[in-house]
Amino acid sequence: MTNIKIRNETSSDYSQKLSILDACFGPSRLNRTVYMYRKSSPIEELSLISCFEEDPSKVIGTINFYRVLIKKIDCLLLGPLAVDKKFQGYGFGKKLIQIGLDKAKLNNETICFVSGEYDYYNEFGFDKLINKGLDISIPGPLSYDGLLICELKYNAASLLEQNSKLLPLIK
């Protein structure tokens, strides 16, 4: 169960990816607040699939990142992240996050947000906004523990104003 491969998403992954997202979040996921930020395409270089080395065409997990904007600062929003229910708990999710964030740093990205559970995302450097002295407004309710922030560059959160608004960025 440890031969996890992470590769770039391709168009042929689409239907498998959709089935995993439907199974994990249900079709009503499209009504969630985060989908307001997912109206354009996800960032291509950060669209990743996890699979077994031995069977790379079978999609086990999926991660995307979207562009968001705070004032004039271009940031990332992680998600959706989902792993096939049959293979949850084997490391596919963590590897997708780790490699996604490593690639984002290599691409010179500054800040990444996620709407997720603090206990899961904390080990990747995500923190609660309140711990960074930030109050960022979004246009609706969020699931889990609200918005979490990960600085991809040293002290990047200090670039943000204390009270600001997260906007989708269409590129």
Ligand SMILES: CC(C)(COP(=O)(O)OP(=O)(O)OC[C@H]1O[C@@H](n2cnc3c(N)ncnc32)[C@H](O)[C@@H]1OP(=O)(O)O)[C@@H](O)C(=O)NCCC(=O)NCCS
């Ligand atoms: C959340 C999800 C992506 C994790 O992927 P995964 O491959 O199952 O997780 P991993 O095997 O990489 O990590 C497992 C570890 O994370 C922990 N974990 C999993 N979900 C967690 C959660 N919601 N909160 C806290 N810890 C969690 C497990 O306890 C385990 O801990 P350990 O490594 O100390 O044993 C997957 O369970 C999933 O698709 N869930 C449904 C959709 C979802 O919730 N997506 C995330 C929305 S932000």
